[in-house]
Amino acid sequence: MNPKSLTDTELVAQCASTPGSRALLNELVQRFGPVVKRAIRWTLLRYGSAGCCQEPDVFQDVFVGLLRDGCRALRRFDPARSSFATYLSTIARNATINALTRIDRRTVSIDETLASPDIELDIVVEIREQRDRVRTLVEEMSAKDRLFYHLYFEECMPPESVARGLGIGTDTVYSKKAKIVEKLRAAIRQSAGGGSQPRP
Numbered sequence: 001m002n003p004k005s006l007t008d009t010e011l012v013a014q015c016a017s018t019p020g021s022r023a024l025l026n027e028l029v030q031r032f033g034p035v036v037k038r039a040i041r042w043t044l045l046r047y048g049s050a051g052c053c054q055e056p057d058v059f060q061d062v063f064v065g066l067l068r069d070g071c072r073a074l075r076r077f078d079p080a081r082s083s084f085a086t087y088l089s090t091i092a093r094n095a096t097i098n099a100l101t102r103i104d105r106r107t108v109s110i111d112e113t114l115a116s117p118d119i120e121l122d123i124v125v126e127i128r129e130q131r132d133r134v135r136t137l138v139e140e141m142s143a144k145d146r147l148f149y150h151l152y153f154e155e156c157m158p159p160e161s162v163a164r165g166l167g168i169g170t171d172t173v174y175s176k177k178a179k180i181v182e183k184l185r186a187a188i189r190q191s192a193g194g195g196s197q198p199r200p
Contacts, residue, residue, distance in 0.1 A: 003027035009079045016074035019067055029063055035085045036062050039092035044100075062088070062095050137187045141180075148176055 003011060003024050011031065015024045040058050066073045077087050138149055144166070151162045152173070159173040166173075 008084045012074055012077055012079075012084050015066075016071040019071050025063075025067075028066075032085065032088055033059070035088055036092045039089040040096045043093045043096035058092070058096050058099050061099070062092050065091065065095065133187050133190075134184060137183060145176070145180065148173075149180060152177060153180075 001014075003014070004027060006014060006027075008031070011024065011028060015021070015028050018024060036059055037055070040055050040062075044055070073091065077084060081087075138146055141149065148162065148166065151165055152159075159170050159177075163170045163173050168176075
């Protein structure tokens with residue numbers, strides 16, 4: 001059996017029933033490692049601070065936790081309710097929050113929204129730091145663009161989910177995101193004294 005030929009659901013089931021298989025576990029880590037890393041980074045961005053906990057330690061905790069107690073976390077996965085990437089992202093966020101709590105940082109609540117890998121981290125950081133200026137710009141947007149901003153940048157929904165929610169194509173999501181990011185960057189530069197004006 002070639003682990004790479006398995007679907008995500010099949011891979012999870014095989015890992016749960018054969019926890020000692022290094023080949024299966026390696027494929028699980030290789031396939032879903034990027035998902036875990038993104039969830040960890042986003043949780044640290046939203047709730048932590050630079051250097052507050054080590055990403056590799058949390059990453060390891062997530063995958064070790066999947067195998068704990070007879071792979072209970074893997075066996076609890078229900079493909080009828082969500083994709084494994086969604087399920088694992090929630091586990092990774094919780095693990096990161098637990099790590100933050102263990103080092104006596106401020107208590108945080110678990111946010112159930114998913115972080116999209118297509119959202120640039122730097123613009124999100126800038127949005128957080130320039131909230132007043134960005135809020136003014138968002139208020140000047142059309143109702144549809146405000147909804148897009150809310151779903152994409154505040155709820156962190158994946159492009160495919162935004163597309164379904166707004167009844168548009170995924171390509172349109174990417175082009176609209178690029179235009180809004182350009183406006184936000186221009187507004188932030190203007191706020192910082194760069195003098196650039198947002199395009200209409």
